[in-house]
Amino acid sequence: MSQSAPAASQPTFTVRDAVIDLLRRFGMTSIFGNPGSTELPLFRNFPEDFRYVLGLQESVVVGMADGFAQASRNASFVNLHSAAGVGHAMGNIFTAHKNRTPMVITAGQQARAILPYDPFLFSAQATELPKPYVKWSCEPARAEDVPLAIARAYYIAMQEPRGPVLVSIPADDWDRPAEPVPQRVVSACTRPDPAVLDGIGRALDGSTRPAFVVGAAVDRGEAWDDVVRLAERHNARVFTAPMSGRSGFPEDHRLFAGFLPAMREKIVGLLAPHDLILVIGAPAFTYHVEGFGPHVPPGAALCQLIEDPAIAAWSPVGTAAVGNIRLAVQDLLQRDPPPARPTPALRAAPRRAEPPAAGGRMSVAFALQTLAELRAPDSIVVEEAPSSRPVMHNYLPILRSETFYTMCSGGLGYGLPAAVGVAMVKRNSKVIGLIGDGSAMYSIQGLWSAAQMKLPITFIILKNRRYAALQEFAGVFGFGPDEKLEGTDLPDIDFVSLARGQGCDGVRVDKAEDLRGVLAEALRSPTPVLVEIEVA
Incomplete structure (x- = not known):
C-alpha cells in the first residue's frame, strides 16, 4: 500500500500582500519616495501595475506627492526613511498640512528586535516627530496591524478637512502573516447644520451690499461653479482671501474685486463699503503682521462657510457653518432669489506693462x-x-x-x-x-x-x-x-x-x-x- 504525497503548503499572505492589495483598491498605485534601508522590504516582488516615483531628496518627494494628490483628488502614497528622511521632508509636510492635501506617509523603522538598543538610523519617537503637522500618526503594536493602520490612515487623510497622516513601519513587519483588509465605504464629508446655514442665508438675503471672500477650499472642494452662481445671484463683489493656495473665482469676471492682503487694517479698508462679508472656504482672516482695530468694518456682519472646525473655532467674529463647501453653497442656492441689487463697480484694469528702455532689464x-x-x-x-x-x-x-x-x-x-x-x-x-x-x-x-x-x-x-x-x-x-x-x-x-x-x-x-x-x-x-x- 503506497503512501500519498504530503499536500503542498500554501504560500503565506503577508503584510506586504495586504498593503499592496489595499493600495490598489484605494487607487494609490504610484509610490513617491527616496529609498532607505528600512523601506527596502516593501519593494520585493514589486507589482507591475505600480510605479515608483523617485525624488532626489525627501522634501522634493513630498512636494511631488502634494501636487499629485491635489490634481488627482485622491490621497497620494509617500514612503520615507525613519527620522532622517522625515526630518528632510518636514518643510513640505508642513505645507501639505496647510494645503489640506490628503497624503499617506509611511516611514521606515528599524526591525522590532533591535529597537530596545537604539539602533543606527531608527526613529526614537516616530509618531511624535511629524506632529503637529499630520492629522494622525501611529506605529502599530503588531506587524499584522500594519494593513489596518494604513487603511485607517487613508480614511483620516481623505476626511474633511483633509491632510497628511503618517504610519511608522518596522522593517521586519513586511514578511509577517496578515489578513486582507475588508472592503469598506467611509464618508469623507458632512453637510453643514441647516439651522446655522439658514441664518447665514437670511443675513445674505437681507444685506444690501454683500461681498464674498473666497479661499482655497472652494476649488479644492469642487465648488467653483456654484460660487460663481451664488455671487451672480447676489451681485456680490468677490475678493480672494489672503495667502490662498488655490484660485476660487474667475479673475476676468465682472464681479471679481481683487485680492485681500494679509494685513488687518487693509482688509477692513477694502471691505468697508459692504454690510455683509461671506467668507467661503478660507480663514477669516490670515494675517502676516500684527494689526490693530476691528477685524471687519464697523456695522458689517461676517459669516463663514468652512470645512475645518479648528478654523471656525478661532475666527474672532461672526457666524460659521462647518461642513463641505460645495454642499453649503448648493444649499444657499436652493433659497428663493433675493431682491435685485445694483451691479457693483468694475475692478480697474491694470495699466499695460511696457518693455524696458534699451539695455535695461524687463519688469x-x-x-x-x-x-x-x-x-x-x-x-x-x-x-x-x-x-x-x-x-x-x-x-x-x-x-x-x-x-x-x-x-x-x-x-x-x-x-x-x-x-x-x-x-x-x-x-x-x-x-x-x-x-x-x-x-x-x-x-x-x-x-x-x-x-x-x-x-x-x-x-x-x-x-x-x-x-x-x-x-x-x-x-x-x-x-x-x-x-x-x-x-x-x-x-x-x-x-x-x-x-x-x-x-x-x-x-x-x-x-x-x-x-x-x-x-x-x-x-x-x-x-x-x-x-x-x-x-x-
Whole structure:
C-alpha cells in the first residue's frame, strides 16, 4: 500500500500582500519616495501595475506627492526613511498640512528586535516627530496591524478637512502573516447644520451690499461653479482671501474685486463699503503682521462657510457653518432669489506693462503679461515666486477651476516639485512652474524627476538675484530704504546649467525683445524646458 504525497503548503499572505492589495483598491498605485534601508522590504516582488516615483531628496518627494494628490483628488502614497528622511521632508509636510492635501506617509523603522538598543538610523519617537503637522500618526503594536493602520490612515487623510497622516513601519513587519483588509465605504464629508446655514442665508438675503471672500477650499472642494452662481445671484463683489493656495473665482469676471492682503487694517479698508462679508472656504482672516482695530468694518456682519472646525473655532467674529463647501453653497442656492441689487463697480484694469528702455532689464509685470498673452486658458500655473505674487495678481489672471496651485504655508520648496506632481496627472494640459530664483534652490532636484518622466512642464525662473520678498518686507521691522539686509543677495546662480545637468533643456532670456519667441517655443515643447528670465 503506497503512501500519498504530503499536500503542498500554501504560500503565506503577508503584510506586504495586504498593503499592496489595499493600495490598489484605494487607487494609490504610484509610490513617491527616496529609498532607505528600512523601506527596502516593501519593494520585493514589486507589482507591475505600480510605479515608483523617485525624488532626489525627501522634501522634493513630498512636494511631488502634494501636487499629485491635489490634481488627482485622491490621497497620494509617500514612503520615507525613519527620522532622517522625515526630518528632510518636514518643510513640505508642513505645507501639505496647510494645503489640506490628503497624503499617506509611511516611514521606515528599524526591525522590532533591535529597537530596545537604539539602533543606527531608527526613529526614537516616530509618531511624535511629524506632529503637529499630520492629522494622525501611529506605529502599530503588531506587524499584522500594519494593513489596518494604513487603511485607517487613508480614511483620516481623505476626511474633511483633509491632510497628511503618517504610519511608522518596522522593517521586519513586511514578511509577517496578515489578513486582507475588508472592503469598506467611509464618508469623507458632512453637510453643514441647516439651522446655522439658514441664518447665514437670511443675513445674505437681507444685506444690501454683500461681498464674498473666497479661499482655497472652494476649488479644492469642487465648488467653483456654484460660487460663481451664488455671487451672480447676489451681485456680490468677490475678493480672494489672503495667502490662498488655490484660485476660487474667475479673475476676468465682472464681479471679481481683487485680492485681500494679509494685513488687518487693509482688509477692513477694502471691505468697508459692504454690510455683509461671506467668507467661503478660507480663514477669516490670515494675517502676516500684527494689526490693530476691528477685524471687519464697523456695522458689517461676517459669516463663514468652512470645512475645518479648528478654523471656525478661532475666527474672532461672526457666524460659521462647518461642513463641505460645495454642499453649503448648493444649499444657499436652493433659497428663493433675493431682491435685485445694483451691479457693483468694475475692478480697474491694470495699466499695460511696457518693455524696458534699451539695455535695461524687463519688469516682472512685462514678463508675466507676455506669458498671459501666450498661454492657453486651461494651462495650469504652479507658482512659488512670493515677491512677484502681487504683480502676478494683476498681469497673470487665473480664469478656470483647477488651473492654479501654490502653497498656503509660506514655506519655500513646494512649487517646483508640485509642478511635477500636477503634470503627472494633467498630462493633456500644459503645466507652467512659475518659480522665483530663491525658491527654486530649495528643491531644484525636482528638474531631474521631470526630465526622467518627460513631462510637459515649462519651468519659468524669475531671476531677480535676491530674496526680494525679504528685502521688501524689511521696512515693517524698521529697516531704512537704503539699509543693507544681510543674507538676501543671490548672485551667480546659473539655472540653465543646473537644468541641463539634470537632463532638462534650458534657455536664458535677458532681452525683452526675445521673450515672446522663447516662451512660445517653450510652451509648445512636449518635454520639460526651463526658461531663466532676468528681471529687474
